Every structure is written in C-alpha cells, then in structure tokens.
Amino acid sequence: xxxxxxxxxxxxxxxxxxxxxxxxxxxxxxxxxxxxxxxxxxxxxxxxxxxxxxxxxxxxxxxxxxxxxxxxxxxxxxxxxxxxxxxxxxxxxxxxxxxxxxxxxxxxxxxxxxxxxxxxxxxxxxxxxxxxxxxxxxxxxxxxxxxxxxxxxxxxxxxxxxxxxxxxxxxxxxxxxxxxxxxxxxxxxxxxxxxxxxxxxxxxxxxxxxxxxxxxxxxxxxxxxxxxxxxxxxxxxxxxxxxxxxxxxxxxxxxxxxxxxxxxxxxxxxxxxxxxxxxxxxxxxxxxxxxxxxxxxxxxxxxxxxxxxxxxxxxxxxxxxxxxxxxxxxxxxxxxxxxxxxxxxxxxxxxxxxxxxxxxxxxxxxxxxxxxxxxxxxxxxxxxxxxxxxxxxxxxxxxxxxxxxxxxxxxxxxxxxxxxxxxxxxxxxxxxxxxxxxxxxxxxxxxxxxxxxxxxxxxxxxxxxxxxxxxxxxxxxxxxxxxxxxxxxxxxxxxxxxxxxxxxxxxxxxxxxxxxxxxxxxxxxxxxxxxxxxxxxxxxxxxxxxxxxxxxxxxxxxxxxxxxxxxxxxxxx
Amino acid sequence: xxxxxxxxxxxxxxxxxxxxxxxxxxxxxxxxxxxxxxxxxxxxxxxxxxxxxxxxxxxxxxxxxxxxxxxxxxxxxxxxxxxxxxxxxxxxxx
Ligand code: SF4
Numbered sequence: 001x002x003x004x005x006x007x008x009x010x011x012x013x014x015x016x017x018x019x020x021x022x023x024x025x026x027x028x029x030x031x032x033x034x035x036x037x038x039x040x041x042x043x044x045x046x047x048x049x050x051x052x053x054x055x056x057x058x059x060x061x062x063x064x065x066x067x068x069x070x071x072x073x074x075x076x077x078x079x080x081x082x083x084x085x086x087x088x089x090x091x092x093x094x095x096x097x098x099x100x101x102x103x104x105x106x107x108x109x110x111x112x113x114x115x116x117x118x119x120x121x122x123x124x125x126x127x128x129x130x131x132x133x134x135x136x137x138x139x140x141x142x143x144x145x146x147x148x149x150x151x152x153x154x155x156x157x158x159x160x161x162x163x164x165x166x167x168x169x170x171x172x173x174x175x176x177x178x179x180x181x182x183x184x185x186x187x188x189x190x191x192x193x194x195x196x197x198x199x200x201x202x203x204x205x206x207x208x209x210x211x212x213x214x215x216x217x218x219x220x221x222x223x224x225x226x227x228x229x230x231x232x233x234x235x236x237x238x239x240x241x242x243x244x245x246x247x248x249x250x251x252x253x254x255x256x257x258x259x260x261x262x263x264x265x266x267x268x269x270x271x272x273x274x275x276x277x278x279x280x281x282x283x284x285x286x287x288x289x290x291x292x293x294x295x296x297x298x299x300x301x302x303x304x305x306x307x308x309x310x311x312x313x314x315x316x317x318x319x320x321x322x323x324x325x326x327x328x329x330x331x332x333x334x335x336x337x338x339x340x341x342x343x344x345x346x347x348x349x350x351x352x353x354x355x356x357x358x359x360x361x362x363x364x365x366x367x368x369x370x371x372x373x374x375x376x377x378x379x380x381x382x383x384x385x386x387x388x389x390x391x392x393x394x395x396x397x398x399x400x401x402x403x404x405x406x407x408x409x410x411x412x413x414x415x416x417x418x419x420x421x422x423x424x425x426x427x428x429x430x431x432x433x434x435x436x437x438x439x440x441x442x443x444x445x446x447x448x449x450x451x452x453x454x455x456x457x458x459x460x461x462x463x464x465x466x467x468x469x470x471x472x473x474x475x476x477x478x479x480x481x482x483x484x485x486x487x488x489x490x491x492x493x494x495x496x497x498x499x500x501x502x503x504x505x506x507x508x509x510x511x512x513x514x515x516x517x518x519x520x521x522x523x524x525x526x527x528x529x530x531x532x533x534x535x536x537x538x539x540x541x542x543x544x545x546x547x548x549x550x551x552x553x554x555x556x557x558x559x560x561x562x563x564x565x566x567x568x569x570x571x572x573x
Numbered sequence: 574x575x576x577x578x579x580x581x582x583x584x585x586x587x588x589x590x591x592x593x594x595x596x597x598x599x600x601x602x603x604x605x606x607x608x609x610x611x612x613x614x615x616x617x618x619x620x621x622x623x624x625x626x627x628x629x630x631x632x633x634x635x636x637x638x639x640x641x642x643x644x645x646x647x648x649x650x651x652x653x654x655x656x657x658x659x660x661x662x663x664x665x666x667x
Contacts (some may be wrong), residue, residue: 352614
C-alpha cells in the first residue's frame with residue numbers, strides 16, 4: 001500500500017502503486033523519484049517529492065531487516081538521493097503494510113505539520129508547538145503526547161532552515177533520536193514541505209507473513225548463522241562498533257587527517273573503537289546496542305560523559321573521523337558532544353565535520369581546537385550567516401572562504417577513507433550516483449560475485465571492476481530493507497547471501513536467482529543515472545577533485561591515479 | 574645497533590597489550606629479519622588471533638610479512654568489516 005500526500009491541500013490518497021510492484025528500498029525510492037520528479041526542478045520546489053519507503057523484507061522477522069529508505073532530489077548535490085536509515089520506523093511501517101509514502105506539493109503557509117501513521121490510516125496534523133525545536137526536544141514532545149512506543153523521524157532547526165546538509169533523525173529502540181537519514185540534505189526537503197515529523201504506531205498489527213513460511217525460516221536461519229559466526233558481525237562490531245576502523249585505516253595510511261593533508265593521525269588511537277569501547281564500558285554506557293528490531297549485529301552504542309549522563313549514541317566511525325581526525329581533534333568527549341549537536345540541530349555529521357575542516361583550512365578556527373569547532377556547530381544551530389554557510393556543506397564553505405582543497409564529489413563531502421590510499425573507494429566516490437558516498441560500494445564481494453583476488457589498495461589495477469561489483473551488490477542490499485552491515489559477513493560465508501535470496505523469494509513467492517537480484521541492483525543504478533543525466537549532471541562529473549591527483553598523501557606519498565577514461569567504464573554493464 | 578620496531582595491537586589485542594603491561598605501541602628490538610609467523614611465536618600470540626599484519630602501512634598475511642628493525646608493525650585480529658578486507662588488500666588470491 002502507498003500513501004500519497006499533497007501538502008498544497010493536505011489531501012491523503014491511498015494507492016496500490018501498480019507502477020512500483022516488486023520493488024523495495026532504494027530500488028523503489030529511486031524509481032519513484034526518477035518517474036515522478038522533474039529532474040531539473042529545484043529541490044525545494046513543488047515539483048520535488050520526498051518519499052519514505054520500506055524494503056523487500058521490512059516488517060518481517062528477518063535478521064537485521066529494520067532499515068528503510070528516504071528519497072528525493074537532493075538540495076546538496078542536485079542529484080537523485082537515497083538515504084538509508086535504521087531505528088524502529090522501517091519495521092513499523094512494514095508491519096503497517098506500507099510500501100511507500102510519497103509527499104508532494106508545497107504547503108500554503110509556513111506551519112509545522114506531522115504525518116501520523118497507524119492502522120487507522122495516515123493523517124496530516126498541525127503541531128505548532130514543534131516549530132523551532134531541535135530534534136531531541138521534538139522527540140520528547142511527541143513522546144509525551146503519543147507515548148513511547150511510536151517511531152519518530154523528525155527534523156531540527158537546520159531542516160526548518162532548509163540547510164542543504166540537514167538530516168532527518170529517527171528514534172532507536174530506546175526512543176532516542178540517534179539514527180539519521182544523514183546524507184544529501186533530505187531534512188531540508190522535509191522542511192520545505194512543512195513536515196516537522198513523521199510518527200508511526202503499529203499497535204494491533206502482526207509481523208508480515210511470507211508466501212512460503214518454511215523457506216523463509218530456512219533462509220533466515222542461514223543469514224543469522226552467518227552473522228552470528230563471522231568474527232566481524234559477532235565480535236568486532238558489537239564490541240567496538242564501526243569505529244574499529246580508525247586504527248586500521250590509520251595504519252593503512254588512509255585516515256584523512258586535517259582536511260586530507262595526511263593519511264595518518266597521531267591521535268588516532270584516542271578516538272578509535274578500542275578506546276571508545278573502553279571509555280563506554282568504564283562509564284556504564286553500552287556497547288553492542290541494536291538500533292532496530294531484529295538486529296543481531298548490534299554495532300551501535302550509548303556513550304555517557306564523565307558524570308554518567310547519556311551524550312550520544314550510534315557513534316559511527318565516519319562521525320568520529322569527521323569531527324575528530326579530520327579536524328585534528330582527539331578528545332572523544334568533545335567529539336561525542338559534537339556528534340550530539342549534529343544530531344540535535346539535525347545536520348549530517350559527515351558533511352558538517354568536513355565543512356568545519358574546510359573552514360579550519362581557511363583559518364576560521366585552528367585545527368585541533370575542539371572548543372572552536374563546538375562554537376561553529378552552535379552557529380549552525382542559531383542559523384547565523386556563518387552557521388548557514390557551514391550548514392550548506394563543505395563545497396559552499398570552500399567557495400565562500402576561497403579554499404582550494406575541498407574534498408567533495410558532486411557537492412557532497414568525501415567521508416573517512418582517503419581515496420589516494422584506498423583507491424577502490426576512490427572509484428566509488430568519483431562515480432556513484434549519490435555524490436561522494438562510501439556506503440555506495442560497501443557490499444558483497446569476492447568469489448560470490450566473481451570479483452575475487454587481491455587488489456593492492458595503493459595501485460590502480462582492478463579497482464574499477466571492484467567498485468563496479470560493489471556498487472551493484474550494494475544497490476540490491478539497499479533495496480531489501482536489510483542493514484548493509486550484513487554484507488560484512490557474506491564475503492566469507494556464502495550461505496548468508498543464499499539466505500537473503502531465499503528470504504526475498506519466500507516473501508513474495510518469487511523464484512529469482514542471485515543474478516536476477518543483481519540485475520535489480522544494476523537497474524537501480526541505471527534509474528539513478530537517468531535522473532542525474534536529465535538533471536544536467538553528466539559523466540563528466542564522475543571524478544575526484546584535482547588535488548587528489550596532484551597532492552601526495554603521506555605516509556605512502558601516493559596520488560589518485562586511476563585515469564578518467566577508466567572511471568568512465570564503471571557503468572559498462 | 575639495530576632500531577627497535579614499533580608494534581601496535583588492535584581490537585582484542587589492545588586488551589592483551591594492556592594486560593601484559595605493554596605500551597601501545599610496544600617498542601621491541603629484533604635481531605634479524607623475521608616472518609610474521611615467527612614474530613607471533615616470539616610474542617606468544619596465537620596465530621588465530623591475527624588475520625593481517627601491517628608492516629609500514631601495507632597489509633600482509635602473517636606468513637608473507639617480513640619484519641626488520643625500524644619497522645612500524647600492527648597486528649590486526651579477524652574482524653575488519655568485509656569490504657575493507659578486500660579494499661585494503663587483506664584478501665589473498667587463492
Ligand atoms: S548493525 Fe548497526 S546499523 Fe545495522 S541495524 Fe544493527 S545497530 Fe543498526
């Protein structure tokens with residue numbers, strides 16, 4: 001079932017979505033945007049649409065199937081955007097039988113509306129008391145009115161102010177807004193539609209059933225076994241979270257430091273997963289926290305300050321990097337506070353950290369000065385002119401301050417892996433339809449997809465093929481509603497991927513092969529590229545900023561040297 | 574005189590270093606070039622505890638690693654997220 005909401009007259013229609021059968025998650029959101037949004041429309045115009053969609057396995061008892069996708073034309077990149085998020089919303093919408101909510105049009109007056117979804121239907125309601133609130137206060141008000149059991153996705157002041165890096169914050173299993181649909185400024189699109197929050201109450205619903213329950217159970221068991229036995233998903237992620245990558249990337253010489261001027265940070269160990277876990281455990285916080293129903297990996301955590309007060313959660317590697325090494329800051333408490341401020345004002349912590357680093361490069365503050373960085377974040381919260389510049393992202397910040405070293409692709413900040421030292425990620429950054437996005441090429445690899453073998457991260461050979469296969473497989477996983485981190489285990493345990501295929505088939509009574517699902521992944525990329533081309537963003541934009549090709553990155557003293565002509569072959573399939 | 578090596582331990586080995594009262598990085602002198610496997614025996618660290626050894630920022634299987642004085646070395650247990658094992662070159666061609 002689909003709901004279509006027109007904010008111009010606040011009408012709500014129920015639809016079957018005949019055009020969109022057999023699609024979920026990113027495949028669905030990108031198809032809707034490609035089909036229904038005029039690619040040249042301004043991201044804040046009535047022609048842009050914001051969609052909330054569930055994945056193929058949402059609302060089921062499948063392991064780690066709690067993710068959902070938001071889609072729109074991005075105000076940050078001008079490209080199509082899919083932003084994937086955990087928390088409890090995806091599962092509840094799935095149980096409510098909702099495949100998509102399509103929001104179109106613009107409201108006639110600047111008011112604060114919420115979309116309230118339950119088994120009784122979808123209702124657009126005005127809640128003026130939410131206007132001007134940041135995310136934590138918004139969540140508290142909504143929970144006191146509607147109870148703790150609802151799932152909430154809402155924007156903060158950054159979204160209301162239509163800052164191009166605004167995110168949408170979603171509540172986790174404890175009801176705290178620690179999960180973000182972070183990238184690409186979809187919070188600003190939500191703000192332009194006058195929607196402050198979406199809330200879902202799935203009381204009275206049941207777990208979604210399968211056409212073939214026995215086959216589902218068998219597939220589910222295979223995936224669960226893979227996740228529970230692989231050392232990444234059963235040990236490293238629950239113990240250290242994704243922040244386990246800090247020391248590893250630092251050692252590989254690929255941890256971008258002080259605005260991409262070095263690949264090693266002397267303070268890496270202080271902000272790495274090992275120190276993070278030790279600090280959390282010492283203070284009675286929580287590691288091994290699951291952000292969504294059915295998560296058996298539990299990579300998230302709850303971080304407390306020295307006084308034992310909860311500061312933040314879902315403290316990812318990319319945020320510890322963007323607000324840490326990238327700024328030359330190695331104080332975890334300061335980084336945790338900055339992460340909280342990003343989540344509360346409602347901006348993407350990657351884009352914001354990178355923008356602050358670019359501002360530091362310009363001399364607005366000194367690298368390593370965490371207090372100054374915290375003040376800059378407050379500027380975003382207050383919506384001052386400086387705050388609005390930073391809140392519009394790294395590219396705009398670079399332009400305003402005349403900085404040359406601006407790490408963005410298609411207007412979106414490059415995250416935590418330096419493409420000179422990890423060249424395969426560089427190919428993905430350069431070519432993904434989303435603007436620089438590490439998660440676009442994250443998925444299943446090796447023998448299963450015929451990638452196989454060993455690439456040398458410092459050499460160009462084999463990287464294009466690797467990135468191509470990663471991007472295709474990722475587009476498929478992003479369409480299932482599964483957390484992308486299930487892919488971490490599948491590299492070595494082929495049964496896990498079989499389990500995913502079997503569950504998708506069992507849910508709908510299909511008989512698809514892995515090849516068919518990968519074809520779905522390819523079609524997602526084709527849809528997205530069609531939209532981008534129509535929006536005027538051609539293959540010429542598929543490259544990294546030129547400093548990556550010219551400036552040597554210590555300690556390996558390498559540049560990004562994959563020829564542009566080779567990058568142009570990524571989508572030859 | 575030979576230069577010492579700088580040795581780091583990640584994930585579970587971070588704890589092991591602590592328990593042994595080793596600094597992290599632990600500074601240690603080796604007399605001759607050793608393989609990763611030999612280094613682990615010297616350190617009394619189980620083979621299963623280490624998937625990859627970084628030597629001067631490059632990833633090697635323990636059996637392929639060659640370590641000499643002055644090197645910066647890091648021991649990485651199994652647990653690096655999948656795609657990075659490929660992207661960082663941990664996965665060895667069969
Ligand atoms: S693995 Fe991490 S991101 Fe994925 S659902 Fe679990 S807690 Fe959330």
